[in-house]
Amino acid sequence: MDVLVTGGAGFIGSHLVKQLLRADDVTKVTVLDAITYAGHIENLRDELHSPRMTFVKGTILDKELVDYYVQRCQAIVHLAAESHVDRSFFEAGTFVMTNVLGTQIVLDSAQRFGIERFVHVSTDEVYGPLPSGAATENDPLRPTVPYAASKAASDLIALSYHQTFGVPVCVTRSSNNYGPCQHAEKIIPRFVTNLLTGEPVTLHGQGEHIRNWLYVEDNCRALELVLREGVPGEIYNIGGGTDLTNRELTGLLLAECGADWDAVRHVPDRRSNDVRYAMDWSKLRALGWEPQRTLEEGLAETVRWYRDNPDRRPPVRRDPAAPTAEVAITAPVGA
Numbered sequence: 001m002d003v004l005v006t007g008g009a010g011f012i013g014s015h016l017v018k019q020l021l022r023a024d025d026v027t028k029v030t031v032l033d034a035i036t037y038a039g040h041i042e043n044l045r046d047e048l049h050s051p052r053m054t055f056v057k058g059t060i061l062d063k064e065l066v067d068y069y070v071q072r073c074q075a076i077v078h079l080a081a082e083s084h085v086d087r088s089f090f091e092a093g094t095f096v097m098t099n100v101l102g103t104q105i106v107l108d109s110a111q112r113f114g115i116e117r118f119v120h121v122s123t124d125e126v127y128g129p130l131p132s133g134a135a136t137e138n139d140p141l142r143p144t145v146p147y148a149a150s151k152a153a154s155d156l157i158a159l160s161y162h163q164t165f166g167v168p169v170c171v172t173r174s175s176n177n178y179g180p181c182q183h184a185e186k187i188i189p190r191f192v193t194n195l196l197t198g199e200p201v202t203l204h205g206q207g208e209h210i211r212n213w214l215y216v217e218d219n220c221r222a223l224e225l226v227l228r229e230g231v232p233g234e235i236y237n238i239g240g241g242t243d244l245t246n247r248e249l250t251g252l253l254l255a256e257c258g259a260d261w262d263a264v265r266h267v268p269d270r271r272s273n274d275v276r277y278a279m280d281w282s283k284l285r286a287l288g289w290e291p292q293r294t295l296e297e298g299l300a301e302t303v304r305w306y307r308d309n310p311d312r313r314p315p316v317r318r319d320p321a322a323p324t325a326e327v328a329i330t331a332p333v334g335a
């Protein structure tokens with residue numbers, strides 16, 4: 001099986017590429033990645049030497065380029081996306097372009113070249129906040145932020161290509177991933193890299209928001225399972241990590257990095273910060289998947305990786321006006 005992985009130089013994509021290259025029946029992995037600020041070719045440093053690996057720097061918005069590589073593979077795992085919620089507050093257009101239009105371009109090519117397997121990688125955030133209970137795959141989509149709305153739109157486009165054209169699409173929706181190689185804009189690497197260098201971290205509100213944390217390799221095993229055994233047209237929730245408030249997560253990271261609560265600054269909650277996500281993932285469990293890594297093991301491994309790879313802490317722009325070392329993006333908070 002020749003597999004095209006879009007976004008394969010990003011956080012989850014690069015772990016998936018490593019995993020696919022370990023499978024004997026994967027004859028070739030082609031990564032198509034634009035290497036935006038979030039993509040890192042170093043994530044694939046070892047894999048680039050594999051004769052079964054091809055890396056292409058390019059955008060999924062380039063139809064000719066997409067066609068060229070799609071017609072040379074049998075399967076696609078589509079991860080390329082703008083992935084950071086906070087950025088979507090002031091760059092929503094880029095999210096719509098990449099996540100919605102880009103997905104449609106890959107799907108269109110997949111349809112024309114008769115792709116045999118297509119996994120569209122999405123998120124639990126499309127279900128919106130759930131004060132209680134757990135979302136099943138049939139629940140309505142109620143995204144509250146532009147990132148999640150763009151992912152929800154792309155899910156619907158993907159499923160429509162199955163209904164209308166018979167493209168063998170499976171959609172996966174996973175909870176928050178963590179692990180090595182994640183961009184420092186996301187909460188765990190941001191906190192870890194700050195704490196390891198003695199800088200403070202910022203907690204939104206009282207840190208009461210609840211997220212489910214899944215080790216990235218567990219997610220990648222689920223993605224490969226869906227790639228191989230998923231039923232076209234079906235959606236698979238990938239949950240099963242550990243539910244934590246951000247305050248609880250902060251406590252664990254402080255302990256793991258040898259810091260204490262003096263390192264924590266409280267800042268006002270960000271806009272539209274969904275209080276809780278939760279999913280029912282029994283459908284995936286029925287395919288035989290269970291997460292394997294405990295939170296304790298996964299966090300220890302993550303912190304060890306950032307400690308061992310100081311040069312791999314991605315460059316981040318700090319807001320000079322910010323009183324703390326929280327990562328700023330490109331617009332002032334509250335813009």
Ligand SMILES: NC(=O)c1ccc[n+]([C@@H]2O[C@H](COP(=O)([O-])OP(=O)(O)OC[C@H]3O[C@@H](n4cnc5c(N)ncnc54)[C@H](O)[C@@H]3O)[C@@H](O)[C@H]2O)c1
Pocket residue numbers: 006007008009010011012013032033034035036037038039040058059060061078079080081082083084098102121122123124151173174175176177178182183
């Ligand atoms: N990280 C999570 O917790 C999480 C959870 C659920 C779902 N997801 C989804 O999984 C996928 C991967 O997430 P991630 O955390 O690895 O994101 P990431 O931001 O680390 O990686 C995204 C990759 O896509 C590439 N990319 C962006 N625009 C592109 C374009 N136009 N053409 C080609 N490549 C482009 C980037 O260069 C980067 O390498 C995304 O679709 C995201 O929505 C992520």
